[in-house]
Amino acid sequence: MNHLWLDLGNTRLKYWVSNPEQQIIEQGAELHLQSPIDLLLGLSQHFKSLNISSIGISSVLDNSTNQRLKKILNRLNAPIYFAEVQAQYAGLITGYDQPKQLGIDRWLQVLAMTRSPDKYCIIGCGTALTIDLLDHYQHQGGYILPSLYLQHDALTQGTKGIKIPEQAFENLVAGRNTSDAVHHGILLGLLGAIRYTLTLHPDYQLIFTGGDAPLFMQFLQEYQPRQEADLLLTGLQYYVQQQQGKMEDSIIPNRH
Missing domain, CATH: 3.30.420.40 (ATPase, nucleotide binding domain)
Known part of the structure; x- marks a missing residue:
């Protein structure tokens, strides 16, 4: 099955x-x-x-x-x-004042990391770039930023000729043409947000998930970043395991 x-x-x-x-x-x-x-x-x-x-x-x-x-x-x-975001689940305490406002994708990624509790700075590289802070079982909140591609679309909307070349995000040198200036600037800004977060939380381990994880990791090697592929899936599996466990407990007959 x-x-x-x-x-x-x-x-x-x-x-x-x-x-x-x-x-x-x-x-x-x-x-x-x-x-x-x-x-x-x-x-x-x-x-x-x-x-x-x-x-x-x-x-x-x-x-x-x-x-x-x-x-x-x-x-x-x-x-x-x-899966539904909950204020407390399997030990995880959600950091939002109103937990239901936290995206289910971010919540599941955080939940997944509680399986090996520690201090984590979790970066999700999806439609948005998300940053979540987890201190063992306590979610500390986080940040949401437009991704590389959302920022590109916002900057180039209504303009002509600024496409994303294959080597767009290969380095961070100052651009000598508009295309490089745009793409290197976008990447520099997102990396800066991650670096600043880590200066505030220097003892947090840097975790990446999502399709663009390798791109960001190559510029942040001094933090010894770790990639967790399909972290949302891991969290979803863990969520369902906990739900199934609750159902099994509820049908165990009272032996007293």
């Missing part, structure tokens, strides 16, 4: 399929172009052939869309677990 894990973002659907030993046997990512229902309908028949026994979901979509997605996934005849 296999397990299906879904990460539903604003523009992209990412999925993993793991075997009973939690080894990833299949994965994929596709843009849903604001039509996640249509995309999931197209994938559901494939998922049905994979003998799915449970489904874990991280979704930033609205409740109405999530309920429609759930109806489609019900065809797989497997229990569905939607």
Whole structure:
């Protein structure tokens, strides 16, 4: 029996399929172009052939869309677990004054790191660049910055000819043309934010996750950064394990 894990973002659907030993046997990512229902309908028949026994979901979509997605996934005849941000969970204390305002993707990444509790500065390199601080089980809050590509789009909107060349983020030398000045400046700003955070928290271990992690890590080697691939997936798996444990505890008969 296999397990299906879904990460539903604003523009992209990412999925993993793991075997009973939690080894990833299949994965994929596709843009849903604001039509996640249509995309999931197209994938559901494939998922049905994979003998799915449970489904874990991280979704930033609205409740109405999530309920429609759930109806489609019900065809797989497997229990569905939607991850939800909680003030306290499995020892983790969420740092936001209003925990529900914290993005589920950031929360799951922080939750994943509590499996090896320590002081961490967790950098998520996704649509936004996120910085979260974790002191063992206490989430300290964090920062959200536009990613390399969002900043590029904002700076070049309405202009002509400023494309992202292949070597755009290869170094940080002062640009001698507009393209280099823009791209090196964007990268310099994001690296500066990370460095400043670490000056405030010098004893925190630097953790990167997300597709652009290697790009940032090459400029921050003095901090001995560590990459955690698919940290959201790790957090989602841990979340579901805890949920399943609670369900098992609730059906154990009273022996007293």
